[in-house]
Amino acid sequence: MDVSQYLEIFIDETKEHLQTLSDQLMILEQEPENMDTINEIFRAAHSLKGMAGTMGYKRMQRLTHDMENVFQEIRSGNMKVQPELIDVLFRGLDALEAYLAEILESGNEGTEENEEIINTLNSIAAKATGKEPPEPMKTAQPQETASASTEEAPAEAKYTSIQINDYEKNTFDKAVQQKENIFGITVYLQETCILKAARAFLVFKALEEHGEVIKAVPNVQDIEDEKFDFDFSLVYFTKDSAETIKKAIENVSEVKKAIVGAFMPEMEKSEESEKHDTPKEVKKDEKAVNNAGAAQQTVKKAENKKAAKKNTKTTKPTVGRTVRVDIEKLDVLMNLVSELIIAKNGLVSMSSSDDSKKDSGFNEQIEYLESVTTNLHESVMKVRMVPIESVVSRFPRMIRDLNKKLNKKMELHMTGEETELDRTVIDEIGDPLQHLLRNAADHGLESNEERLALGKEEVGQIYLDAYQDGNNVNIVVRDDGAGIDVEKVKQKAIEKGNITPEQAEIMTDKDVIDLLFKPSFSTAEKITDVSGRGVGLDVVKTKIEGLGGNIECKTVLGEGSSFIIRLPLTLAIIQALMVELGKEKYAIPLGSIQTIEDIPVSDVKHVQTKEVINLRGTVIPLIRLDQILDVETNEEEPESLTVVIVKKGDKQAGLVVDNLIGQQEIVIKSIGDYINCSKLIGGATILGDGEIALILEVNTLV
């Protein structure tokens, strides 16, 4: 049965089941007696087993089968959940994930048997129930390889599967008349062989001295072009014996092995009859090969595996990226599309109606169209939105492992897993978050003893909070550990020559912490000595900025630190305020705008030579956009300034603009990599009249 069409479903569902297993195992570890959890795990393992079986993933099936068995025993009360069992189960889970990854990559489950996990599972089950342990896998192993090697032999002599067409059959008959021997030959080249085509050519040349090559698989052209792995098969006529031919081939250097055997053109014939027809000497020869090869067989098997793996690695992943969409969301989309069609029809009929009605009717229809497209956009965006849960759900497990590995007691608290982000962002955000969490666990939190000595709760707390904030989604990774020692970072930075002592004097704490995100600062061990931070934080930062977001760090020495990641909700279309500067138009993303104010020039104050305004008690720095963007403007200063107040986190700034045009939905387009404009410009958009407006990157301005 062809199951490839179910592959995507299989992968999605397997992921879900694995996640359930992981979640439930975490619960089980806390509450070993929880019957609901045990049942849930049993069900998930059972479905996994069934699905893997249907898809033909035997190894996966066996592993899940044994996991299921263990739970069967627990369910029926024959055994209790012990910590070591949980550990093994988690390892089993990892193994299943590895299978899944392999399937994603290559479409098959790979060859890892995970004997050890299976054995441990079985022995635990056996010990607990007092039953005779099922025959350990290890003893079964030799038999299996033995049977495998006998199976392998015909598989290695690949020539047996060469197909012969009518034309070639004629030559065959002729050869038989001339009493020539017909051999099938499979030549294996060494895996290290570089000039495979050249070696193959030498093999052909050697063969031509003794007889005639009738057919090659892959064909001669492909062999010349090196379009074969490390073996090729031939059909060959000769008057010489198999022995001589074999020798001739193996004389060519870098040939690992040649298998020569009688070749029967009729493929329908069973192997039995084929062997009967085989001349005796050849049969013997083949046997000798088999015997000699038997010892190497296991090694060879492993090599084959490796080779096979290499091959599959180069192929593209077999499964595309998918999003599971709620059917309701699709219904809404469908509905909107039909409304769009109605709107179009409305316009069509309007254009054919008489002039007097036209004007008012057109406006009405355009308004209708506008509302439909806005809704359509929103719905499409929603379809692309995925709850952040799909990335963060693996973190409790990770913290659990770190618990054991670092020998530190800690807890992870997550909130806002339901917060939704664009699929492309979700795919990318996992690694940076993992990085930050690891940092928090490894370096942020003090050891349990230190915590007790400091009068803190023994168990370290790590928080992962996600929430929506305007057009952004904020993700905060927070710990209640030691915090970052700013002074030490400063010293290290001076030592490393990143800053001068004079610079260090005037640097604010924030500036110092920003140093941690500098690439030059991320050499792991050194920074761990200083502050326990900075391992690859620059990578985290680059990744997040690549997604159009930003990251900042707040820390209080002795109380912990938090990393705040701010990500854009959507990537492609945003609401923006269009403003005018001189004759140029710019767009400011609405999400970062707080208010728009009219400020009399007389209210502008100067603090440290910088212009500020005092807006309802808050001092806000002014940014003269025309100066920053080198826009030519009128010399004369107007009586009042139009100031757009924008925010980045809790920082505010006032952007001075000449004119406000209005709010508009804009499609963000990249201006390409060629132009280097110091990140002031986040992109461009095309306005209704075909003109281009640049989008200001508020995060760089503030």
Place this chain on the structure above:
Amino acid sequence: MEDVNEVQNVEVVDEGIQYIVVRIGSEQYGIDIRYVDNIVRNQRITRVPKAQPYFKGVINLRGEIIPVMSLRLKFGLEPDEFTNATRIIIIKPESQSAIGIIVDEVKEVVTLDSASIEKPNSADANDVQAKYLSGIGKYEDSLITLLNITSVIIDKENV
């Protein structure tokens, strides 16, 4: 049919490479036609603040935003004067996004075989302009400076 096509292709290869000849200032430059995606009339260029000085800005080409570069500024010549003959040549290098370059005039398409192309003098290699050249083409009575278009648009040092 296939055979016929093949023969034609072979002939083209034998004949050499086709270049679009453009005028910038008083000089003639040749641009390998394989890189040229499109030639458009001068249109409204939106300035991009803080960009490299030789980038005039971006244009909207059928919904695509394309940066536009001034070869005159890049080569240290007088700033562009936009006339009726001014064109923007849209270059689409392999595996990179498109970019426009401003030229004073597009003259013709010529085919140069390797015999009529002189490689640049290695002694000039230090010259600022020399690295942008791939050779000098001789066509009828005139000389055409052949641009090494990839090095013109990807210019790490000036970025």
